[in-house]
Amino acid sequence: MKVTADIIAIGSELLTPHRTDTNSLWLTDRLNSIGIEVMQKTVVGDDELRLDHAIRDSLARSELIISTGGLGPTEDDITRKIFARVLGRQLKLDYEVLEGIRERFASRGYQMPPNNERQALVPAGASVLPNPNGTAPGLMIRHEGKLLVILPGPPREMRPMFDSQIMPELETASRGVRIARRVLKVTGLGESALDEIIAPIYREYSNPSTTILFTNSEIEVHLTASGESLARAESLVSELSDKLAEKAGAYLYSTTGESIEEVIGRGLAMKRYTLATAESCTGGLIAQRITEVPGASEYFLGSVVSYAESVKVGLLGVSKELLERRGAVSGEVAEAMARGVKQVTGATIGVSVTGVAGPGGGTVSIPVGTVYIGLSDDVITSNRRLTLFGDRQLIRWRASQAALDMIRRRYLA
Amino acid sequence: MKVTADIIAIGSELLTPHRTDTNSLWLTDRLNSIGIEVMQKTVVGDDELRLDHAIRDSLARSELIISTGGLGPTEDDITRKIFARVLGRQLKLDYEVLEGIRERFASRGYQMPPNNERQALVPAGASVLPNPNGTAPGLMIRHEGKLLVILPGPPREMRPMFDSQIMPELETASRGVRIARRVLKVTGLGESALDEIIAPIYREYSNPSTTILFTNSEIEVHLTASGESLARAESLVSELSDKLAEKAGAYLYSTTGESIEEVIGRGLAMKRYTLATAESCTGGLIAQRITEVPGASEYFLGSVVSYAESVKVGLLGVSKELLERRGAVSGEVAEAMARGVKQVTGATIGVSVTGVAGPGGGTVSIPVGTVYIGLSDDVITSNRRLTLFGDRQLIRWRASQAALDMIRRRYLA
Incomplete structure (x- = not known):
């Protein structure tokens, strides 16, 4: 069975008109590269009840749940508390983590503000993910066959933690599934006219999956195939791509993503x-x-x-x-x-x-x-x-x- | 009580690493301007079960649910069907809508492809929102005290529909608080250089609120005031706008939104x-x-x-x-x-x-x-x-x- 993931971005600032969650794009790219598909992305504010619901919903859907944000030292950073509550686990002060945060401050000549003690709270049974670029450690929890990964929001903290500490875990878990993509670009034809031409072909395939996007007067046909090896995924995507390209004929101007x-x-x-x-x-x-x-x-x-x-x-x-x-x-x-x-x-x-x-x-x-x-x-x-x-x-x-x-x-x- | 909103962006392409949902930022800006807060944003693929869940979850949370996307003529556009199912309403072919779509094609000298008939399906009791810039009409459904607004994904279709057909509804619902906005446009100056000049002034005001947006080499200073009457809100926003304009001097090129x-x-x-x-x-x-x-x-x-x-x-x-x-x-x-x-x-x-x-x-x-x-x-x-x-x-x-x-x-x- 394919592993699927849910991504939860946490932070009230992500619900304003001026900020958007970019972590999920980056995470999606990493996950796709090892054959894990993202099933849903959710953005919630710093709101206990809503985060509680979002985590429960994700647990019902996916095998892998990744959250970003809400691990700061202030009161509205509620991520640790709510994950612990949803999973029915006690939050404990981890003295080793606390010492690490203290030392981080000390090495810069500061005393740790009392608020930061909160960042050393760890749900029972969770693994702590060290954060070389910030005070907030991440957390990894295995729970009833699911994997929950809890990461800080700042990309420069989150990304290296994910790459060095989570990717190796996932590569093992994803059992070798690999993804290949192809984008066909078409112009001079309406969306539904193209669909009528190519739907009889792509409908016969569930792998690769096909998505059609229309902008101004260009159409993009996105194909995504998964296979037990990259060569297999590439061969699946090529087969359908070639068939669709033949049907689209002179309307097709690129299969390599070129403008x-x-x-x-x-x-x-x-x-x-x-x-x-x-x-x-x-x-x-x-x-x-x-x-x-x-x-x-x-x-x-x-x-x-x-x-x-x-x-x-x-x-x-x-x-x-x-x-x-x-x-x-x-x-x-x-x-x-x-x-x-x-x-x-x-x-x-x-x-x-x-x-x-x-x-x-x-x-x-x-x-x-x-x-x-x-x-x-x-x-x-x-x-x-x-x-x-x-x-x-x-x-x-x-x-x-x-x-x-x-x-x-x-x-x- | 304050009205709160949930936004659902629908489309598998939004779960790939290469596309992001920008509609929700725009919608949040509009909703905030009339005092409506966004509670959660969800991105789901073209997947019946997951969209079904997302709609149910949003209904449990918010009074206003806005969806974008998934109204196209192809089979993977499932929005209409799933909303109808969740609300327990029959989908009916609306002949007036169908005629409109047919005419849209005819006016260009085309015959409507059979696929597009799907776009004329309307859940029982829903109001149809005409779409002057595309074939997919939107839908508005009142359901058990909630308002559901279903819009197409392309921004150039979605935005004018929202502004002309939904905003007036929402303004009535937002109970008497009136909002006045002003956008000051500045060029030739960096964001932090401008902020140093104007921050001492706008920091003294909590109403209007001030937001600074930086794009390419233009800066927009957004002022939003609320008052019990439009005249009061306008006078509040004018006072701060005049002060900031004086400070920005020749760098300011518009206070009326002109490019x-x-x-x-x-x-x-x-x-x-x-x-x-x-x-x-x-x-x-x-x-x-x-x-x-x-x-x-x-x-x-x-x-x-x-x-x-x-x-x-x-x-x-x-x-x-x-x-x-x-x-x-x-x-x-x-x-x-x-x-x-x-x-x-x-x-x-x-x-x-x-x-x-x-x-x-x-x-x-x-x-x-x-x-x-x-x-x-x-x-x-x-x-x-x-x-x-x-x-x-x-x-x-x-x-x-x-x-x-x-x-x-x-x-x-």
């Missing part, structure tokens, strides 16, 4: 193509996304953000007559912009965007969300009309995504 | 100035930020992203000789870029950025983080050298922020 900007960058560099962009409604967003990748200067020459018509005419050489005849938001102008920026920069490929991002500026024939993307190389100049949905920000992002995806499909597939 | 892009846009439009940018290491980020504001075409003409030297020479008229003599990352080239983009676009003001965003490309004399900003108008062209810290993304963002702040201080103060 589309990185995929394009790598492709352009490999083919020794250079790129320039001419942007109207995206206002520089495409250039900004491309140059987020370190080393983009190898393939990206620059961009003309031609927000005003005078810039389209003056810098990109779009003809005034064309702008008047077809309007700035038209396929012809998109093509002229792409051709123009290719010419003035000397790039292999010119890509352009012109459209209406809203909220104002739409008309009956060219409503908000109308976007033309132009592509130009030495042989062909073409354009495509898109109708995008969302607010101004999302329309701009989707337009930039569509332009990047057109570059990928046309030149790098 | 720096909006402040600059309003200022430029009022003075009938136009702006153009020439960007090297920021790669279009300044143009992109400025054009995020609707109506930016009134004052923003465009940008030349001159990533390659040939573009600096060809489009901005920077002399080859200068580039060779001083190097691309120099005050002289920053000035030439600002002057050049002002000239080719005919803008009132040209602003430029050239620098080393890293991780590579730094030298002993021009290390990573060195950024020159140029400003040019009809009378003066000048430059300023900055040394910025952080990774590539942060250096780029801070460079764009410094450029925007220089425009604000020089031309709009």
